Amino acid sequence: MNRFDEIINRRETNSVKWNTKEMFGDEEILPMWVADMDFPAPAEVIEAIKNRADHGIFGYTMPGEGTEKAIRSWLKNRHHWEIEENILTYSPGIVTAISMAIQTYTGPEDKIVVQPPVYYPFFEMAKKHKREVLYNELLLNEHHRYEINFDDLEAKLADPNTKMFILCNPHNPGGRVWSKEELTKIGELCLKHEVLIISDDIHSDLLLFGNEYTPIASISKEIAENTITCIAPSKTFNLAGLQASALIIPNASLRRKFNSTLQLHGLFGLNTLGTDAMEAAYKHGNDWLDELITYLEENVTEVENIINEKLPQLNVMRPESTYLIWIDARSLHKTDDEIKELLYKKGKLALEPGSKFGENGAGFLRMNIACPKETLQEGLKRLVHALT
Ligand SMILES: Cc1ncc(COP(=O)(O)O)c(C=O)c1O
Known part of the structure; x- marks a missing residue:
């Protein structure tokens, strides 16, 4: 069986x-x-949680070097993406992180671009923060596959009030893993129009039928400096209830600002069991x-x-x-x-x-x-x- x-x-x-x-x-x-x-x-994740339960002390916990190492090795081995040390930060969840990013990097007059049909908290969170949402609708091609309408995307990014673009890579729903060419175009358009990219890559480990994933931040240093990449073991290893996810923020100034928002919400650590589970998953889940x-x-x-x-x-x-x-x-x-x-x-x-x-x-x-x-x-x- x-x-x-x-x-x-x-x-x-x-x-x-x-x-x-x-x-x-x-x-x-x-x-x-x-x-x-x-x-x-x-099993290794369940074992890590049991070990922690046996230890019996569930005091304040912060992901440490071991967690960072596990994440960096995972990205390198699984996705050929080498990220520098000390550019990670953590959030209980990706929706929380997106909400905090909207709060951190946009103001009340600013606009946010999303690509529907898309995971609905992207536009719902923007609306809850009273930001205007611009919809760059995906197009269905003759092979019944979603494609990006780049003319419309550029028009929306060029709006002087557009400050953020929330990318879903791979895309939910529709399951597209955006190609390097598509991502390069997106990355360059966002640089040209000075629009920050939030790339939600929560589904990036679940690659089917030999498809390959490119993190948009891996394309160039300039794009990396303009991108916040959200990753998590929650979809990959079914750990959503443990509430542990990570953000890759190479740009020091953006990272500082995000960390201030975490502090503003009293979020300075992570769930104890979630931290151990995340580390074990990335270490042993291959x-x-x-x-x-x-x-x-x-x-x-x-x-x-x-x-x-x-x-x-x-x-x-x-x-x-x-x-x-x-x-x-x-x-x-x-x-x-x-x-x-x-x-x-x-x-x-x-x-x-x-x-x-x-x-x-x-x-x-x-x-x-x-x-x-x-x-x-x-x-x-x-x-x-x-x-x-
Ligand atoms: C694209 C995307 N982002 C985020 C989430 C939820 O993430 P979290 O539970 O970490 O808030 C989901 C869940 O389905 C998702 O599909």
């Missing part, structure tokens, strides 16, 4: 994903929505991740096969990264409410409605396939039942 085949009951564990009674009013619903996995973390990626690729293929056979009116966008499948259901000509009614009530299945990710996400569905194959098959059965 494959280690990822094991079904572990997550109900009654305070799991957000599995608390379907509260979220959708029905405990029978199978959750394939929010982005966490139904797999346990690597082989586990390779196995996970193979399993996820099989799950993607299974979704493609079943949908192509049983729901040919839908169009599955094959992800280049991560475990979130973006499904084009526009041909059903249903409103979000109608789709939700069919999925939740008839199918007893929770997927994310595409409109959450921006107006051009309407008519799409996002399905989380990071689950054992048996659960995936049950989810697909429910999807077919809901939509036929």
